[in-house]
Amino acid sequence: MMGRLTDGLPRRALVLLALLLALAVVAPFCVGDYWLTVLILILYFAYTGQAWNIMMGFAGQLSLGHALFVGLGAYTTATLFAYYGIPPWIGLIAAVAVTVACGAIIGFLAFRFRVAGVYFAILTIAFAEFARTGFDNWSFANGAAGLFLPVAQYTHNDLWQLRGHPAMFYYVLLAATVLVFVASRLILKSRLGFYCLAIREDEQAARASGVNTFRYKMYAVMISAGMTSFAGMFYAFFYNNLFPEQVFNISRSIEIILAPLVGGVGTLGGPIFGAFVLEGLAEGLHNLLDTFGIDIPGIKQVVFGAVLLLVVIALPEGLWPWIARRLGLAERR
Amino acid sequence: MPIDIYLNVAVGGILAGLVYGLMALGLSVIFGVVRVVNFDHGEMMAIAMYASLLAFSLFKIDPLLMILPCAVLLFGLGYCLQGVLINRFITRPEHSQFLLMVAIAIIITNIQLIAFGPDARSVQTPYAYDSYQFGRLIVDADKLYGAIAALVVAAMLFAFFRFTRLGTAIRACADNYTGAQVVGLDVKRLYALTFGLGCACVGAAGAILMLSADVTPQFGPVATLQAFIIVITGGMGSMVGALLGGVLIGLTAAMAGLLFTPSIKAMFVYGILVLVLLFRPQGIIGKKTS
Numbered sequence: 013m014m015g016r017l018t019d020g021l022p023r024r025a026l027v028l029l030a031l032l033l034a035l036a037v038v039a040p041f042c043v044g045d046y047w048l049t050v051l052i053l054i055l056y057f058a059y060t061g062q063a064w065n066i067m068m069g070f071a072g073q074l075s076l077g078h079a080l081f082v083g084l085g086a087y088t089t090a091t092l093f094a095y096y097g098i099p100p101w102i103g104l105i106a107a108v109a110v111t112v113a114c115g116a117i118i119g120f121l122a123f124r125f126r127v128a129g130v131y132f133a134i135l136t137i138a139f140a141e142f143a144r145t146g147f148d149n150w151s152f153a154n155g156a157a158g159l160f161l162p163v164a165q166y167t168h169n170d171l172w173q174l175r176g177h178p179a180m181f182y183y184v185l186l187a188a189t190v191l192v193f194v195a196s197r198l199i200l201k202s203r204l205g206f207y208c209l210a211i212r213e214d215e216q217a218a219r220a221s222g223v224n225t226f227r228y229k230m231y232a233v234m235i236s237a238g239m240t241s242f243a244g245m246f247y248a249f250f251y252n253n254l255f256p257e258q259v260f261n262i263s264r265s266i267e268i269i270l271a272p273l274v275g276g277v278g279t280l281g282g283p284i285f286g287a288f289v290l291e292g293l294a295e296g297l298h299n300l301l302d303t304f305g306i307d308i309p310g311i312k313q314v315v316f317g318a319v320l321l322l323v324v325i326a327l328p329e330g331l332w333p334w335i336a337r338r339l340g341l342a343e344r345r
Numbered sequence: 346m347p348i349d350i351y352l353n354v355a356v357g358g359i360l361a362g363l364v365y366g367l368m369a370l371g372l373s374v375i376f377g378v379v380r381v382v383n384f385d386h387g388e389m390m391a392i393a394m395y396a397s398l399l400a401f402s403l404f405k406i407d408p409l410l411m412i413l414p415c416a417v418l419l420f421g422l423g424y425c426l427q428g429v430l431i432n433r434f435i436t437r438p439e440h441s442q443f444l445l446m447v448a449i450a451i452i453i454t455n456i457q458l459i460a461f462g463p464d465a466r467s468v469q470t471p472y473a474y475d476s477y478q479f480g481r482l483i484v485d486a487d488k489l490y491g492a493i494a495a496l497v498v499a500a501m502l503f504a505f506f507r508f509t510r511l512g513t514a515i516r517a518c519a520d521n522y523t524g525a526q527v528v529g530l531d532v533k534r535l536y537a538l539t540f541g542l543g544c545a546c547v548g549a550a551g552a553i554l555m556l557s558a559d560v561t562p563q564f565g566p567v568a569t570l571q572a573f574i575i576v577i578t579g580g581m582g583s584m585v586g587a588l589l590g591g592v593l594i595g596l597t598a599a600m601a602g603l604l605f606t607p608s609i610k611a612m613f614v615y616g617i618l619v620l621v622l623l624f625r626p627q628g629i630i631g632k633k634t635s
Contacts, residue, residue, distance in 0.1 A: 317451030
């Protein structure tokens with residue numbers, strides 16, 4: 013398994029990875045609460061971006077409704093915790109089951125009835141919006157009034173109940189991001205990954221060579237959905253409040269796809285690198301404007317949009333493949 | 346008595362649906378000819394709505410009089426957008442075009458947020474609470490004016506495509522790209538023109554919609570989705586289908602709002618989309634493609 017993980021990577025890529033990981037581990041001891049929150053945001057978008065990447069980057073199925081899986085994961089774990097006192101890690105099992113089932117339904121309908129390309133993307137948005145209006149009117153989940161978790165006590169870290177200081181959340185998310193990164197690499201090097209890539213490149217050719225395209229597209233959607241549900245749990249327990257209007261919003265789905273798009277769809281480094289670049293830019297801009305005493309809500313998204321526009325026009329592969337080639341980090345073929 | 350309520354709500358829904366149909370008509374024209382999915386369609390409508398809002402709050406200009414200026418403004422925007430950016434993307438893969446539009450949509454929405462703030466804004470016309478009575482049927486004045494205006498604009502667009510040389514040339518591009526080039530048509534310019542026309546439709550629809558709806562920066566993405574639902578329901582690329590789809594969606598939303606609660610009506614609209622995608626993906630009017 014280790015062999016499969018590191019196979020083909022140049023040594024300097026491994027050294028860089030180890031260095032990055034070491035930096036990420038010691039980071040909470042070196043930075044204040046503000047930058048810790050920024051790091052959490054970066055990891056959050058790296059995580060969700062990687063989970064989305066499995067569907068779009070590997071299997072070529074464009075989802076613009078991933079907020080659906082975040083929201084379902086968040087609501088499942090939060091209601092179980094708030095109403096029945098079930099710890100989030102147990103709730104996560106239920107959340108994974110719910111999101112995988114939901115992904116399976118969407119995938120089954122779409123792939124069985126040959127809803128593809130842009131129509132598929134629209135279908136995913138429609139499901140997310142359907143859930144948004146549904147949860148807005150569902151009194152069990154407290155509807156539009158929102159669901160609140162008892163606020164975390166900073167003095168005492170309880171990993172099992174996921175209540176505590178942001179640093180604990182940071183490490184939980186870091187571990188999850190590393191896990192999803194490793195899992196993605198393993199998938200990419202497995203039969204499943206090769207089939208997915210074949211489907212992405214040319215679905216008809218893949219089917220003609222005997223790949224059960226329906227089944228592997230289903231796997232990709234279900235894996236991606238299940239992985240995303242963890243991000244939902246994290247969201248719910250980190251922010252302690254859930255509003256359908258916010259978690260299921262289209263702009264949440266768009267946020268999720270920005271990091272992998274800018275970093276490089278279908279690559280492993282892309283979502284992480286993209287998240288760093290985007291959040292770094294946003295924070296840099298925020299601090300710059302702050303020194304002049306200006307606060308413009310929405311400017312961050314304009315910058316994100318502009319970066320995405322530039323990348324789509326000039327580097328459709330994304331930033332990471334371009335940089336990796338220049339630094340000699342690209343995988344040998 | 347109850348029958349009257351149903352009838353009134355149904356007519357209101359149909360009238361509102363015609364305006365949505367006009368919005369979707371723009372999307373359908375662009376897709377039918379340029380084969381690009383304009384994913385910032387709703388955001389463009391929001392531009393027209395904010396323009397009408399400004400004209401009303403600064404100069405007291407009735408939104409109905411803003412139809413032409415908004416159409417011209419959006420035509421210019423669409424023409425430039427197609428000419429400068431999208432023409433380079435014609436040969437790129439579908440999702441690449443789609444993401445280009447997503448990027449533009451993000452920028453438009455958030456510039457609106459910066460410029461106008463997150464609050465819902467609306468226009469109070471002198472006739473906002475007027476209504477006409479036809480027998481037992483009561484119709485809101487603003488909805489009636491809006492529907493008539495939408496039909497007029499749509500009719501003009503139909504006439505343009507049917508009876509002018511330019512319209513015929515554009516239809517030729519849609520039918521056969523290579524053929525159009527062979528007979529010497531400037532396809533890139535015609536594409537830009539078509540994109541402009543589609544945007545002009547949504548501009549006109551935005552000005553009309555300002556009569557009866559609030560505008561927020563978040564309105565754009567939701568309207569985009571709605572336009573897609575209407576166009577997919579009616580049949581991608583079909584002009585009559587877009588109007589029919591608009592009416593169907595307007596009617597569904599109005600009836601669902603009456604029978605259940607108004608906040609749940611969107612769910613029925615998404616339900617229609619899912620049903621159409623699954624069982625009649627070519628739409629009500631669309632032709633089946635292989």
